[in-house]
Amino acid sequence: MALFVMILRKMVKNKWLVLSLFLGMVISVALISTMPIYSEAILSRMLVKDLETMQQEKNVYPASLYAKATFSNEEPDKRRMIAESLDSYMLGEGAAASTLPVLETVVHRNTKSFDSVPETGSDSDRKKVRSFRLSSMSGLEEHIKLTDGRMPAAEPVDGVYEVLVTDVGLNNLRTVLDSVFISEGEKVSGVLRFKPVGVFEKLRDDDPYFYDPGLSGLGNTLLIDEDLFAKDFLEGNKVTITNSIWYTVLDYSKMELSQVDSFVQASKDMENKVKSYVGSFQTEFKAPAIGTIESYEQRADKLRTLMWSLYVPVLIMLGFYMFMVANLIAGRQKNEIAVLRSRGAARWQIVASFAVEGVILSLAALAAGPAIGLFFTKMLGASSGFLSFVSRAALPVKITREAYLYGAAAAAVSFVLLLIPVLLATRVSIVGHKQQLARQAKTPLWHKLFLDVLFVAVAVYGLFSFRERLDNLQSLGLNQTDLNLDPLQFVVPALFIVGSGLLLLRLYPYLLSLIYWLGRRWWKPSMYATLIQVSRSSSQYQFLMVFLILTIATGVFSASAARTINGNTEDRIRYGSGADIVLASSWPNDAPPPASSMGGPPGGSETASFGASGKINYLEPAFEPYANLPGVEHAAKVFTKKDAFFSFGDQSASVTLMGIDTDEFGMTTWFRDSLLSYPLNDYLNLIAPDSKAVLISRTLAEQKNVKVGDTIWVGWTDVGSTSFVVYGIVDYFPTFNPLPPAGSVDAGNEETKANAPMLIVGHLPRIQFQLSLEPYDVWLKMKPGFSSEELYQAISDQSLPVTKVVNATIDWNKAKNDPFLMAINGILTLGFLISIAVSFCGFLLYWVLSLRGRTLQNGVMRAIGLSVRQMIGMLVAEQVLTSGIAVLIGVLVGNLSSLLYVPNFQVAFNPSTMVPPFAVIFETLDFARLYSVVAIMLIIGLIILGAMVSRTRIHQALKLGED
Template identity: 85%
Template sequence: MALFVMIVRKMIQNKWLVFSLFLGMVISVALVSTMPIYSEAILSRMLVKDLETMQKEKNVYPATLYAKATFSNEAPEKRRQIVESLDAYMLGEGAQSSTLPVVESVVHRNTRSFDSVPEAGTESDKKKTRSFRISSMSDLEDHIKLTDGRMPAAEPVDGVYEVLVTEAGLNNLRAVLDSVFYSEGDKVSGELRFKPVGVFEKLRDDDPYFYDPSLTGLGNTLLIDEELFERDFVQGAKVLVTNSVWYTVLDYSKMELSQVDRFVAASKNMENQVKQRVGAFQTEFKAPALATIASYEERAAKLRTLMWSLYIPVLIMLGFYMFMVANLIASRQKNEIAVLRSRGAARWQIVASFAIEGILLSAAALAAGPAIGLFFTKLLGASNGFLSFVSRAALPAKLTREAYVYGAIAAAAAFILLLIPVLLATRVSIVGHKQQLARQTKTPLWHKLFLDVIFVAVAIYGLFNFRERLDNLQSLGLNSTDLNLDPLQFVVPALFIVGSGLLLLRLYPYLLSLIYWLGRRWWRPSMYATLIQVSRSSSQYQFLMVFLILTIATGIFSASAARTIDGNTEDRIRYGNGADIVLSSSWPNDAPPPATSMSGPSSGDTTTSSLGGSRKINYLEPAFEPYSTLPGVEHAAKVFKKKDAFFSMGDQSASVTLIGIDTDDFGMTTWFRSSLLGYPLNDYLNLIATDSKAVLISRTLAEQKGVKVGDTIWVGWSDVGSASFIVYGILDYFPTFNPLPPVGSVDVGDAKAKANAPMLIVGQLPRIQFQLSLEPYDVWLKMEPGYGVEELYAAIEERKLPITKVVNTTLDWNKAKNDPFLMAINGILTLGFLIAIVVSFSGFLLYWVLSLRGRTLQNGIMRAIGLSVRQMVGMLIVEQLLTSGIAVAIGVLVGNLSSLLYVPNFQIAFNPSTMVPPFEVIFEALDFARLYSVVAVMLLVGLVILGAMVSRTRIHQALKLGED
């Protein structure tokens, strides 16, 4: 107990150091614990969103478990036993085992079909049999509404079963309500009489109660009361039951990633239960959500890998911060440790006292860290871009066992970092400690082992390895999963930052020598004293300098990485769409309606089949003015695109994409990155504007088919012939054109891999329409800033424009920002940037305050020999510039260089074959302004505090301290 009290008192005595160490440990635990919390929360949200999309697009409620047992030769009693046992399982353990809330549990049974005839009617009508079956559905009356008639009685009335039918079922009966039918024969036990008394439809269109939303499967079904069906048909075998369906509807909006395994297990158990009772060939099982769920384990693994790659630089920075603070704690107590060692204390006893302190701090960090990590997760979920947050629906985040496991690992790592300086300090006796104090220029370990050179070499190897892999991915049209990713790719940016910083610090003593040599004739005594202090104690400053380099470089890397990924994702969407809004419409044409379908031909078809022949479809071009005058439209352009056109020149021919434009309107409407081509895009458009036969071709066409500027080529497509054009220019990129081979289009072993790259020809629309064919084109719109989407759509509806498709770039970009990978990137990099700023400021201030306190005697002597407070502050400013200032400059250099080299690595998280336009590193001036402002404020505040400490130094107190 006495030892514990002593440790607590020691912690209170060094409260600021202990608090700083605790701050680093808490942030580290919180940061690491966000990984499982965030990945589960965001994937749970995306799973629910994907299931919602599936329901809208396929009109199928995804979180359903549909099990059907079909009977063949089983005796009636055996069928009854199977039905009862499956009822008990499906409505009990089976429905509850998925842990999702049960919305509906539907039991639907059917008898075999039997023939029936009306009791009343003409002889010819009685000869026309109707084939129907008797069915029951649990709780049917709560989900339907009557369109005619009434609900049937729960018992036969005068021996007649009253039934419900759909509108289609009444038509199939070819009768009116209350018409009595009877059936007899081998399929019916005795005589069966029934009459339809009500016609129903669904109460709600979106009711998941009905597995078949269209109710087409009930067209030959007579529905009766559930209990009556059980008594007379399941148990009484009036007509044999041929199948029974158990349909469980679960609330998928509550589904989380942790429940996926139980949902899959529940579905398999349900299927197995039915198979065990009736056999595999008589079982039908459906769970639409399983196909969507299958991809989520892979997505979760990819997301965790991406998060690790983003966290590593921040974790290294935090680790170095904690090691620096732990080293300061050990340094301040080295004299005490050395005295204890010289008086017989064992190393393990000293280490044990510090270990208890570390355990207390680690336990407190583990207790508080995951809760703070939960807050960080919500911060990540609200990220809408780098340093941008929006009010969106909160992520379904919660603390999990895995979060505490991750936090415990981080706390254990922090505990080890705390003990390392203590272990090193216990190796030194009191004599050795005094010798170390006299030898401040000791060469650091990393310098002796050349760790800086090794780190940089490994980082450069990783960079070249990545570039080679990425080139293969793009040129061979592969997915990013087609090649095994080297985990080193996610570590190399951090290694490069650390290695480059240490490598430049290796040159630091030579820089000090150069500064001394350049001004040796003019330096004042205070400047000489500062240079001597810094040069003789360079190892003392290296911890601070490396720390500042890491924080500044990490901040710059985080900012540029986030801006680059955001900017390139937005550019890819804008380039792929071509304009703010793209409208496709149907044109009046003379195409006859297809004989086998109710839908008309697509707008791009030029031929149609009629009576076994084919002919060209003639279109009538609608007025363009209603599109160009829509509210909010700044510019509008006609853009014709034919993907299956052909090109020929001599013996060369190929399939190409042909784009027809009005050059002036197109140039003012489209979006295009200015750095993609050697000259502005408008220069290329002006090049072909003067000659209607002029075209631009893609470089892929020029290289693969040997076409040069000035060549005459022939272009056309099926059933329209061809026309001659002259090549005026060659370009690498053009709006919407992807020059990379499509995924899976190239054999990896093909020596001419790039020969399958897409090819493009761009010409003037009037000549294409006049010489080749008039066919529907898209309308591209450039919108005014702040335009209203609702107003635009309302105007389209009001003018009755025949729009068949709308592409909205803003909506596509907003959808992309909700992708879990992009949200993780923005959130984590924003978090890393903010943490770098906070930790940098606290570490800088802590180090210098403690350093200055340790030099109180030295400062008192300086004052005693005649230096003024002004000169002392001047010395302090110079010392800051020579240490912190140089460290900040190195950090800026390393951060920018690492961004240029390694930020492109993040495109491996996307599909490289779709990264068009090419990945470009983006630096945002505002981010640098924020970072540099923080650094400037940090240095200024530090100087003010340190200057105040120097000015308050009393000479007699300092000298008295020296005597003590």
């Protein structure tokens, strides 16, 4: 107990260092614990939304488990035993194993179909045989409403079974209610008499109780009381039971990612249970949500991988911060440690005392870290861009067991970082410690082992290796899952930052020598003293300088990565749309009506093309109403024919043909000018004077050897072809993706590599006059701050025949809610803020302790005649030569690492759809924020340090030296 009290007193004595170390440990634990918390929360939300979409689009309740056991030649007693055993399982442990709330568990049994005829009626009517089956459904009364008649009795009335039927079932019986039917023969034991007494329909249209939403499967079914069915048919075997169905409805709105495994396992157990009783060939099992749910395991793995890649630079910075503070703690107690070693204390005893301190801090960090991680996770969920937060529905976050496991691992690593400087310090006795104090500092270990060169070499190797793989992804039309991702790609940016920073610090002494040599004739004594202090103690500052380099470089890298990913995602959406709003409308035409009622409207071009055998003639609607819609700044007609063909000499191919009005198109479309050698409008102006002029894609020019000035022929089925002259070649054009479609290229087959899409852009009037008049899209450029609701309402009010709307702004808003983009924005914002906060704490802590350690030196300087102003000037010069140079190196390394490694993040998306190409974006505002914070940090630090210097008392400092 006495030892524990001594340790607590020592921690209180060094409270600022201990608190600084604890800060780093808590932030590290909190950051790591956000990974399972965030992935669980965001993927749970996305899973529920995807299941909701499945229910709306497919009209199937997704979180349902349907198991059907078909009986064949089993004895009646065995059938009853199987049914009752499976009832017990399905209603008990089977449903409970999913861990989701059970909304309904329906037991549905059917007999074999049997023939029946009316008991009374005309001879012709009695000859018409009706084939029906008897069924029971548990809890049916609570989910139906009668449209006619009454509910059937629970027992036969005068030997007649009363049944319920649907409206379709009553029509199939070709009778009215209360008409008695009779059935006898092989399938019926004795004589069976029944009569329909009620017609029902669903109580609610969206009731998940019915597996068949339309009740089409009940058209030849007679429903009777469940208990009566069990007594007379399951046990009494009046009609043979042919199957039994168990339908479990679960509340998927409560589903979380942690419940996915239990849901999948429960579905497999149910299927296996039924198979164990009736065999595989007599079992039918359906779980609509399984396909969607299983994909989330892969999404969770990808999200964790992405989060690790984003966290690595911040974690390295935090690790270095904790090591620096731990080294300061050990450094301040080296004299005490050396004395203890000289007086007989074993190394393990000294290390044990520090280990107890580390355990206390680690346990406290583990207790507080996940709760802070919960707050961080909410911040991630509210991010909509870099340093941008919006008010959206809060994520369903909670601290999980996995979060504590992640946090424990982070706390353990922090504990090890704390002990490393102590272990090094215990190697030295009091004599060795005094010798080290009297000698020049040793060359750092990283300098001796050339770790800086090694880190940069590994980072460069990782860069070229990954770039080669990324090129393959794009050129071969592969998905990001088609090649195994090298884990090194997520470490190399951090290695590059660390290695480059250390490599530049290797040159730091030479820089000091150069500064000294350049001003050796003009430096004042105070400046000489500063240069001598810094150059002779350069290793003393290296911890701080490396820390500042890591912090600044990580901040720059985070800012650039976030802006780049957001900007490129938005550019991809706007490039793919072509304009702010794209409208497709129905044109009047002479096409025959569609063959199926399931088809689209008769005016739709696609439906008409399929519905007609020859050429369809269209009537162009008025264009002005679209151009005059509210909020529209410019409007353009854009015709696109994806299945056109072109010929040139003996070359021919399928191409995409675009017809535009150059002036309106140039004012309406969105396009990044850096994609082409000249601005897009220059190319449009090039073809504007000649109606026969066209632009072609570079893929067409290279694959078919077409050059500027060549005459080509273009057309499509049923319209012939006409000639055009090539005026220009473009690599990109709005909406055109020149990359091969995913999965279209066989890497081992050279012939399939030349199948990139090809494009021809010509004048719309010539295409309409020379080829054919067919429907075009209307592209709209909207005024800033336009209202989509107002636009849609105007389209509805004017009854414009719009069949499709593409809204780039809405698509971009949806993209910002993607869990991957939210994670990227949130983590990089969080990393940026943490970098700044920890940098300020580390900077201030280091310099305050350093200045306190030089109290005697400062007192001597004051005693020999230096004024406070000169002392502060020396301090400013020292800061410029150390912290200032470290900041400049951090900015340089951060920008270089962004240019080299930020493009690697496009692998988080589908590289074959990354058009326009990934471009690194630097936002001036981000750098202004970063540099402002750094400047404020340095200024505050100088003010505090200057105040400390000005308060130095000469007699106290000299007295301290005598002591």
